[in-house]
Amino acid sequence: MSIDSQTAVVRRFNRSYTQRIGVLEDSFLGMGAPLGTMRLLFEIGTHAGTVADLRDRTGLDSGYVSRQLRRLTEDGLVSLTSDPADRRRRLVELTPLGRARWDELEARSAERARALLDPLTERQRDRLARALAEADLLVRSALVTFETVDPLSDGARAAVEQYVAELATFFPFDPGEPSEEDAAEFRPPSGRFVLAVDDGAPVACGGLRDLGDGVAEIKRMWVHPGWRGAGLASRLLRHLERTAADTGHTAVRLDTNENLKSAIAMYDHAGYHRIARYNDNPDATHFFEKPLT
Amino acid sequence: MSIDSQTAVVRRFNRSYTQRIGVLEDSFLGMGAPLGTMRLLFEIGTHAGTVADLRDRTGLDSGYVSRQLRRLTEDGLVSLTSDPADRRRRLVELTPLGRARWDELEARSAERARALLDPLTERQRDRLARALAEADLLVRSALVTFETVDPLSDGARAAVEQYVAELATFFPFDPGEPSEEDAAEFRPPSGRFVLAVDDGAPVACGGLRDLGDGVAEIKRMWVHPGWRGAGLASRLLRHLERTAADTGHTAVRLDTNENLKSAIAMYDHAGYHRIARYNDNPDATHFFEKPLT
DNA sequence: TCGATTCTCTGACTAAGGTCAGCTATATGT
DNA sequence: ACATATAGCTGACCTTAGTCAGAGAATCGA
Numbered sequence: 001m002s003i004d005s006q007t008a009v010v011r012r013f014n015r016s017y018t019q020r021i022g023v024l025e026d027s028f029l030g031m032g033a034p035l036g037t038m039r040l041l042f043e044i045g046t047h048a049g050t051v052a053d054l055r056d057r058t059g060l061d062s063g064y065v066s067r068q069l070r071r072l073t074e075d076g077l078v079s080l081t082s083d084p085a086d087r088r089r090r091l092v093e094l095t096p097l098g099r100a101r102w103d104e105l106e107a108r109s110a111e112r113a114r115a116l117l118d119p120l121t122e123r124q125r126d127r128l129a130r131a132l133a134e135a136d137l138l139v140r141s142a143l144v145t146f147e148t149v150d151p152l153s154d155g156a157r158a159a160v161e162q163y164v165a166e167l168a169t170f171f172p173f174d175p176g177e178p179s180e181e182d183a184a185e186f187r188p189p190s191g192r193f194v195l196a197v198d199d200g201a202p203v204a205c206g207g208l209r210d211l212g213d214g215v216a217e218i219k220r221m222w223v224h225p226g227w228r229g230a231g232l233a234s235r236l237l238r239h240l241e242r243t244a245a246d247t248g249h250t251a252v253r254l255d256t257n258e259n260l261k262s263a264i265a266m267y268d269h270a271g272y273h274r275i276a277r278y279n280d281n282p283d284a285t286h287f288f289e290k291p292l293t
Numbered sequence: 294m295s296i297d298s299q300t301a302v303v304r305r306f307n308r309s310y311t312q313r314i315g316v317l318e319d320s321f322l323g324m325g326a327p328l329g330t331m332r333l334l335f336e337i338g339t340h341a342g343t344v345a346d347l348r349d350r351t352g353l354d355s356g357y358v359s360r361q362l363r364r365l366t367e368d369g370l371v372s373l374t375s376d377p378a379d380r381r382r383r384l385v386e387l388t389p390l391g392r393a394r395w396d397e398l399e400a401r402s403a404e405r406a407r408a409l410l411d412p413l414t415e416r417q418r419d420r421l422a423r424a425l426a427e428a429d430l431l432v433r434s435a436l437v438t439f440e441t442v443d444p445l446s447d448g449a450r451a452a453v454e455q456y457v458a459e460l461a462t463f464f465p466f467d468p469g470e471p472s473e474e475d476a477a478e479f480r481p482p483s484g485r486f487v488l489a490v491d492d493g494a495p496v497a498c499g500g501l502r503d504l505g506d507g508v509a510e511i512k513r514m515w516v517h518p519g520w521r522g523a524g525l526a527s528r529l530l531r532h533l534e535r536t537a538a539d540t541g542h543t544a545v546r547l548d549t550n551e552n553l554k555s556a557i558a559m560y561d562h563a564g565y566h567r568i569a570r571y572n573d574n575p576d577a578t579h580f581f582e583k584p585l586t
Numbered sequence: 587t588c589g590a591t592t593c594t595c596t597g598a599c600t601a602a603g604g605t606c607a608g609c610t611a612t613a614t615g616t
Numbered sequence: 617a618c619a620t621a622t623a624g625c626t627g628a629c630c631t632t633a634g635t636c637a638g639a640g641a642a643t644c645g646a
Contacts, residue, residue, distance in 0.1 A: 003410065006422040010406035013425040016433050017310075034602060051624065064604055066625050088612045088623040113303035117296065119435045124524045128431040129299040132306040134424040140309050142412045142421075231417045327632060344594065357634055359595050381593040381642045 031101070033075070038105065040068050041077060041094075045102035048093045050083060077101055141230040144198045146239045151183040151193040151207060159195060159205035163222035170259040171283060185209040186219075192243050196223075196236055203227050206240050211253065211278075215289075216244040218254040221263075228262075237270055245292045252292065255284035324394065326368070331398065333361050334370060334387075338395035341386045343376060370394055434523040437491045439532045444476040444486040444500060452488060452498035456515035463552040464576060478502040479512075485536050489516075489529055496520050499533050504546065504571075508582075509537040511547040514556075521555075530563055538585040545585065548577035 001009075031038050043058055055065050069092065072078035077098035083089035094102060117125050149156050186193040190210035195202050206221035218240050223233045244252050253275070256263050264286055272288035294302075324331050336351055348358050362385065365371035370391035376382035387395060410418050442449050479486040483503035488495050499514035511533055516526045537545050546568070549556050557579055565581040 001419055001422055003407070003418065006410055006418050007403055007406045009422040009426050009429075010409060011402060013429045014406065016429055036603065052622095061604060061606085062624070063606075063626075070625085083623095086613070086623080090624065109304060110300055113300045113307065114296070116303060116432065116435055117299055119437075119528075120431065121524055121527065124431055124434070125296070125299050126294055128428060128435075129294055129302040131424045131427040131431065133302050135421060135428060136302070136306040136309055138413065138417055138421040138424065139409065141417070142409055143309075144412075231414055234414065235412075329633060345592095354634060354636085355594070356596075356636080363595085379593085379643070383594065 031104070033071070037068050037071055040065070041072060041098060041101060042105055044072075044078060044092050045094050045099065045105075048091070050089045050091055052089070054092060072098070137227075137230045140198060141227065141232050141235075144196050144203060144232060144235075146236070147195050147197055148192050148243070149195045151186040153195075155195050155197070155202045156193050156205060159202040159222060160220055162224070163205065163220055166222065166225075167257075167283075170257060188247075190216075190247060192240075192247065194236070194240060194243065196232065198227075204232055204236050206236055208240055208244050208247070208252075210247075210249075214248070214250040216247070216249040216252050218244075218252055221254070233263075233266055234270065237266070241290065241292060250292055251289055253278060253287070253289045255279065255281055255287050257283055258285040324397070326364075330361050330364060333358070334365060334391060334394060335398050337365075337371060337385050338387050338392065338398075341384070343382045343384055345382065347385060365391070430520075430523040433491060434520065434525050434528075437489050437496060437525060437528075439529070440488050440490055441485050441536070442488045444479040446488075448488050448490070448495045449486050449498060452495040452515060453513055455517070456498065456513055459515065459518075460550075460576075464550060481540075483509075483540060485533075485540065487529070487533060487536065489525065491520075497525055497529050499529055501533055501537055501540070501545075503540075503542075507541070507543040509540070509542040509545050511537075511545055514547070526556075526559055527563065530559070534583065534585060543585055544582055546571060546580070546582045548572065548574055548580050550576055551578040 033041075040054070040058065040060075043054060047053075047057075051065060051069065054060075055062060058065070060068075069078060069080065073080055076095055079093050079095050079098075080090045081093070083091050117128065120128065151160075185191050186207040186209055192208045194206050194208075196204035202224075204221075204223040204227065207219045208216050209219060211217050218237075221233075221236065221240070223236065241252055254267070254272075255278075256267070258264075267288045270290070272290045275287050275289045277284070277287055326334075333347070333351065333353075336347060340346075340350075344358060344362065347353075348355060351358070362371060362373060366373055369388055372386050372388050372391075373383045374386070376384050410421065413421065444453075478484050479500040479502055485501045487499050487501075489497035495517075497514075497516040497520065500512045501509050502512060504510050511530075514526075514529065514533070516529065534545055547560070547565075548571075549560070551557075560581045563583070565583045568580050568582045570577070570580055
């Protein structure tokens with residue numbers, strides 16, 4: 001299928017899906033308060049926090065949010081308390097009444113989704129759910145961005161932690177606390193640490209360090225379990241290769257463990273060839289290299 | 294998959310798709326005119342016509358549309374001429390300048406769809422396009438409504454015309470002009486003609502007529518070619534059976550031609566059993582019956 | 587031909603959504 | 617202690633989107 005016909009499919013879908021079904025928005029209507037107010041209530045219920053927090057997430061104006069919050073507190077749906085840590089700040093929370101309204105919003109939204117499925121037969125419902133799940137995974141992965149970050153930044157630490165926890169289920173593995181000298185290897189000029197971010201949350205990572213002789217090594221490559229099967233690993237791998245080339249390397253190496261079957265299959269498929277052991281990593285059983293053009 | 298987890302999939306998709314991508318709407322922004330005005334421009338460019346026409350399609354207030362049109366004419370994007378057939382009416386058309394703006398909207402919308410596909414690999418793009426095409430077909434088919442109409446109404450005639458044209462590609466078939474006496478069989482009290490409508494356009498049809506002895510016959514069942522594979526035919530068949538039962542019948546019969554393989558497979562699958570020839574239809578080769586519980 | 591109806595336009599009005607400058611209270615760096 | 621910065625609030629103001637009740641012209645039915 002050409003990119004033009006793919007584009008046409010996306011546009012056609014957009015039209016029939018978003019134009020003809022008042023998808024989420026309408027759930028916020030008819031609740032006795034204007035849409036914007038309800039949207040804010042929904043946002044607070046999803047994640048309480050400070051006013052600034054709320055502004056950041058919604059992208060709304062300070063004055064506007066302030067007024068909406070006043071309305072919500074007057075209606076008894078939201079409570080504002082000053083933050084003991086910094087008394088300029090105000091903490092926003094739902095009251096029990098507000099929580100009840102939030103639940104109602106949730107229920108309406110679910111009802112709306114159900115109304116879409118309702119006229120379909122069981123088989124069609126299943127087909128639709130499968131198609132949307134597949135589309136969801138791909139759409140989300142299209143929106144993932146790769147960022148070069150410091151290996152000791154919060155995001156990087158969170159990702160590596162999950163990577164370590166997961167490896168530990170395959171073989172005994174405990175690299176201890178992340179150290180400053182270890183992190184230095186993954187910093188510029190010769191190293192990099194790349195984080196794949198979806199909506200602010202890290203969903204994949206990978207580090208590059210210099211081995212000398214124009215060779216870079218890929219380490220700590222990990223993809224969030226919920227994101228596998230969408231081709232994110234391949235995209236990350238290609239991104240790391242390009243980054244290695246940009247930092248003046250002519251080849252990349254990596255090692256892995258025989259238990260990580262799908263990783264090995266991916267390296268084979270991505271143009272890596274197997275080489276002899278090039279380090280003394282006791283956990284590694286397979287060693288790969290790929291020349292960078 | 295249970296209906297609850299299917300609902301969850303739909304909601305999750307809605308969130309990532311509609312909330313995070315400013316799908317179509319945003320294409321209308323930043324064009325120097327407010328969103329509503331641009332939306333109307335888009336609608337006019339898609340299909341020119343009278344003002345009332347435009348109001349019907351958009352569901353907007355008469356005064357509101359009138360004002361928007363004035364703005365668009367002042368900006369030189371739209372031309373208003375009175376309809377020679379009825380000089381109360383006004384015909385709305387895009388000027389060349391308006392057409393240029395419309396093209397720009399189209400281009401933006403296509404660009405937006407492309408931006409979604411762009412970061413993906415060719416294989417992922419293909420998977421996404423396939424998933425969305427499947428979802429589109431199913432979503433649209435969920436929104437199709439069945440209406441009992443007069444067999445000589447515009448919609449019914451349009452559908453039957455397509456049905457006839459299509460049968461004629463399988464074997465010589467020409468029933469001539471639709472006659473009043475022929476139509477009478479498909480009218481209440483004992484007959485019905487059912488039209489499946491998507492967004493105002495007929496996409497499938499089927500007629501019921503009384504054969505006596507509590508038996509109804511299904512005739513002229515047709516599904517638009519673009520709608521096959523979505524289970525619409527099965528839904529229509531079930532709807533016709535229910536209608537036959539509601540009008541006091543205890544069984545339905547139908548005949549078909551050996552060349553219509555998929556129709557025969559569907560009848561077999563839907564609980565019909567083959568019976569001996571029950572009429573002298575020269576085009577029919579296969580005869581079916583199903584008891585109605 | 588006359589009254590009713592239809593089609594479009596206009597004026598008056600409203601609510602929602604949003605922007606901006608400035609205010610007060612609190613926190614922070616020197 | 618002082619200047620400076622930050623968090624949230626308030627008042628004034630604006631545009632957009634939309635509603636409603638007619639007015640005026642054209643058409644239709646009897």
